[in-house]
Amino acid sequence: MQPLPITDRSHLLVLTGAGVSAESGIPTFRDAGGLWEGRDVREVATWDGFAADPLRVWRFYSERRQAMADVAPNAAHRALAALEARLGDRFLLATQNIDGLHQAAGSQRVVELHGNLMRSRCSACDRAPFDDRQAYRAGVAPLCGRCRAAGKDAVLRPDVVWFGELLPPGALARVEAFGRAAGRELMFLAVGTSGLVEPAASLVDAVARLGGRTWLVNAEPPANAARFDHVALGAAGALLPTLLAA
Ligand code: BJW
Numbered sequence: 001m002q003p004l005p006i007t008d009r010s011h012l013l014v015l016t017g018a019g020v021s022a023e024s025g026i027p028t029f030r031d032a033g034g035l036w037e038g039r040d041v042r043e044v045a046t047w048d049g050f051a052a053d054p055l056r057v058w059r060f061y062s063e064r065r066q067a068m069a070d071v072a073p074n075a076a077h078r079a080l081a082a083l084e085a086r087l088g089d090r091f092l093l094a095t096q097n098i099d100g101l102h103q104a105a106g107s108q109r110v111v112e113l114h115g116n117l118m119r120s121r122c123s124a125c126d127r128a129p130f131d132d133r134q135a136y137r138a139g140v141a142p143l144c145g146r147c148r149a150a151g152k153d154a155v156l157r158p159d160v161v162w163f164g165e166l167l168p169p170g171a172l173a174r175v176e177a178f179g180r181a182a183g184r185e186l187m188f189l190a191v192g193t194s195g196l197v198e199p200a201a202s203l204v205d206a207v208a209r210l211g212g213r214t215w216l217v218n219a220e221p222p223a224n225a226a227r228f229d230h231v232a233l234g235a236a237g238a239l240l241p242t243l244l245a246a
Contacts, residue, residue: 001232003245004187004215011182012087012189013175013212014080015203016095016102019192019219023074023237026067026099030194031219035064045162050123054141054155061158062135064117073105076191076236081106083244092178094171096193096200098160111171113200115160122147124154132156172199179210186212192236195224204228217243 006012018028028034043049044060073081084091084107093110095102098117102110120132122144136142147154161167179186188207195201204214204227216228217239225231232239 001215001230001239001243003243004189006083006087006187006244009185010087010187011090011178011185012083012092012187013178013182013203013207014091014093015188015190015193015200016080016093016097017191017193017200018097020076020095020236021071021074021097021099021101022192022219023076023235024071024099024101026071026101028192028194030196041163046164047162050157050162054157055139057158058136058141061117061160062137065133065135068099068117071099071101073101074237076240077101077105077107079240079244084109086246090182092175094175094200094203096197111174113161113167113171115158115168117158117160119159120156121159122154123157124152129159167199175203176206179207179212182210182212184211186210188212188214189217190215190228191217191240193218193222195222215243 022028029036044057050057080093080102084093091109093102093107094113095110096114098115100116100118118131118133119129121127121129125144125147127146142156144154144156186207188204190204193200201224204224207214214228215230216225217232217236219235220233232243
């Protein structure tokens with residue numbers, strides 16, 4: 001694939017998924033050896049699963065928090081951050097990843113569609129999500145200090161979006177506003193995502209409706225590959241530095 005034809009007027013919306021962080025050593029969800037392999041997704045990625053067994057869910061996320069200690073952004077994260085430095089407000093990165101590696105690489109205009117692994121929030125009160133690198137391994141699910149002060153027991157949960165839950169307030173609105181402002185100058189690049197999870201999987205159709213052009217970079221053809229104008233198969237860390245070169 002040729003480098004993306006980015007001009008002085010182009011507005012680039014990027015969608016990333018777990019494949020972007022695979023080369024940093026973070027397992028994807030649905031590939032062989034991925035996080036879902038051998039796991040019932042309903043047990044660890046739904047509210048019902050959490051309500052049934054909060055400790056099992058906390059163990060799953062605690063292990064992922066601990067694994068973050070050894071990971072760093074890779075060439076794909078860095079290529080996207082470098083492109084943002086060139087495009088400024090004509091760039092927006094919507095990520096399904098909860099690992100914070102885009103920000104670690106220097107990306108600033110990031111919309112976290114599925115939350116952040118390193119934040120927690122109360123499952124009951126409206127206290128804002130807070131930074132929380134603590135891994136809970138002591139055999140007790142953590143409780144909300146604010147609720148406890150009010151005489152109630154409420155368990156903390158990871159600040160992530162599970163199946164059947166709404167995306168964070170304003171996340172989709174920010175993506176849609178970027179697309180509308182760009183109009184026909186809109187370009188869309190999806191990287192490292194299986195195209196199975198909504199609403200992210202349908203962003204390609206929304207861009208096409210606005211008259212934008214669409215590119216996909218993925219290790220294998222994902223579920224929604226046929227809906228893109230251009231498809232490049234391969235590793236994001238190898239392809240993005242070339243595709244996004246000045
Ligand atoms: C590489 C690579 C390399 C590897 N280089 N590539 C419309 C129709 C049907 C259902 C729905 C619908 N709208 C909503 C739904 C329900 C549901 C949904 O989508 N279900 C489908 C599964 C059918 N969606 C929701 O519930 C969402 N909420 C919502 O829409 O609210 C409104 C609503 C609710 C209910 C009904 C209707 C409307 C919320 C979705 C939340 C997803 N949460 C998770 C967990 C987050 C926390 C955590 O991390 O634990 O998010 S699930 C999981 O999947 C995670 C990911 O972000 C997400 C996407 O996965 P991703 O990133 O694509 O990873 P993989 O592993 O699937 O793919 C990796 C790809 O990379 C592969 O293709 C590899 O080939 C590739 N790759 N190495 C390039 N080096």
